[in-house]
Amino acid sequence: MPAAYPDRLPDFIPGPGAMLFNSFEYLLLFLPLVVLGYFWLNRRGNDFPGKLWLVAASLFFYGWWSISYLWLIGISMLFNYSLARWLGRLQGRPARTVLTAAIAGNLLLLGYYKYADFFIGNLNHWVEPPLPLLQLALPLGISFFTFTQIAFLVDVYRGKAREVNPVHYALFVTYFPHLIAGPILHHGEMMPQFAASEARRANWGNIQLGLFILGVGLCKKVILADSLAVGADQGFNSTEPLLFHQAWLASLSYTLQLYFDFSGYTDMAIGASLLFNIRLPENFNSPYRATNIQDFWRRWHMTLSRWLRDYLYIPLGGNRFGPARMYCALFTTFLLGGLWHGASWTFVIWGALHGAAAVLHKLWQSLGLRLPALAGWLLTFLFANAAWVFFRAETLPQALAVLRGMAGLHGFADADTLRALANGLLEPQTWDPFEEAAYFPARQWLVLLPCLLLAWLAPNCARLAGSGNIANPGWPATLAIGLTLGVGLFYTLFMTNGIATFIYFYF
Secondary structure, eight states: OOOOSSSBBOOOOOOOOOOTTHIIIIIIIIIHHHHHHHHOOOOOOOHHHHHHHHHHHHHHHHHHHHHHHHHHHHHHHHHHHHHHHHTTTTHHHHHHHHHHHHHHHHHHHHHHHHHHHHHHHTTTTSSSOOOOOOEEEETTTHHHHHHHHHHHHHHHHHOOOOOOOHHHHHHHHHHHHTTOOEEEEEEEHHHHHHHSSSSSSSOHHHHHHHHHHHHHHHHHHHHHHHHHHOOOOHHHHHHSSOOHHHHHHHHHHHHHHHHHHHHHHHHHHHHHHHHOOOOOOOOOGGGGOOHHHHHHHHHSSSSHHHHHHHITTTTTTSSSSSSSHHHHHHHHHHHHHHHHTTTHHHHHHHHHHHHHHHHHHHHHHHHOOOOOHHHHHHHHHHHHHHHHHHHHSHHHHHHHHHHHHHTTTTTTTOOHHHHHHHHHHTTTTTTTTTGTTTTSSSSHHHHHHHHHHHHHOOHHHHHHHHSSSSTSOOOOHHHHHHHHHHHHHHHHHOOOOOOOOOOGGGG
16 A cells, blocks of 8 residues: 555535535525426426436436536446346346346446545556656546446346336436445336326425425534534544544544445435335345344445445345355455445445444354344444444545544543543533633534433334324424424525535535
8 A cells, every 4th residue: 555645535516506405595495496397398298398307307316516517427338228128038057147247337437436546646656757647636426326327237237126217217217316336226116106106296294294394404414424523523533633522522522423324325215205106115224223233234335334235245145055155255245345435445444344243243143053132232332333434534544643643542631632521520600611622622412422312212204204203294294394304404594604515416
């Protein structure tokens, strides 16, 4: 690994006009107009104009970020749709050959934009003169629409999917609620919903439920995740050695920021899709309550876990060829899953850590050993928190600096912090913790601790939605919807310094 080469290259950075899910352009203009246009076009019972409208709106949404990359997603869809049609008519070795070529083409496109500079930069450590970097900007959502189409090709090969209508295929790939950062979809779980007659008419129960889930996701993002980002950025960007409490503040802040940011995006995607009577799959199920690493990955980014299991772990052998092959397949799956997140050695290490933990968990199970639930939960959470340090850090030295601080290698508290705490104990009536923020970041801890309790104890969005109360007419549902959306919009307008990008837009 080259010592002088940065571990993580800059990825996609949206411009000031980006149509984020938490932007007013999206919430107050784009989404309402698309919903109204969809049901207006469907009013005569023919669903084709509505589907075409959604495709056009989705491409407009994608092109709003960078119109120069519309051709990329267009070529990707044309390539995969054409090969899928061909693949559906083949069997045996010719089918396997076409499938292999199609997957290779998708991976080459993804690799060129996402990993070319990473590999050139690492190669430059060994060659003279160094090769010039391509300086490629990461196209928005390329990882997600590539994985979605690879899954479709494999399902066609297995006889589980078939699509002859190019507009239907374009809708499956570009459907804007999931296009940028998932959830990762299967053709078989989406297109039957679009074909159902119920999808053509406005359903007020789905609209109420969708607005509520969208509002919850908005609050997660703008109130919780963006507030937690302050403590995470302060710690990870520090140029001074981190003390024990500073390092733990940084790591826990990012652990929670990532969860509320990405689950907030997914909630907003699920909520927006429900306005069209389309149910996207659940992607999070309170992952920080997991009692082991296997349980964690059944709860975290569930559609990615499903994709990795079905299209990587099982083809690598899964558990069909004995323990040794299973452990290799498991570790390789997590390693490649880490690399999928970005062109960085820190992502590779993060994936390797989770792969090693998954293998150890399987070994532990094979010996018939069990941990008490509380001990398993604590160990799983602490492991996930430590591994997220590599996920967040931009370089390996930055990750190791935070981990050294978490281990107390730079001390637990400095003189100023101890003096501030002593003043608080001796003269509590005169102590203002916010005046000592430079040494004892009380504001960040006051944000962090309630967020921990929410992640551990509060019912998740799927459970709230499953209760059925929000979809029922009446003032309780109206109040819940108004509060979540109103608080989120108010906070976005008056309490933030700008619209912040979702973390997974960079992957």
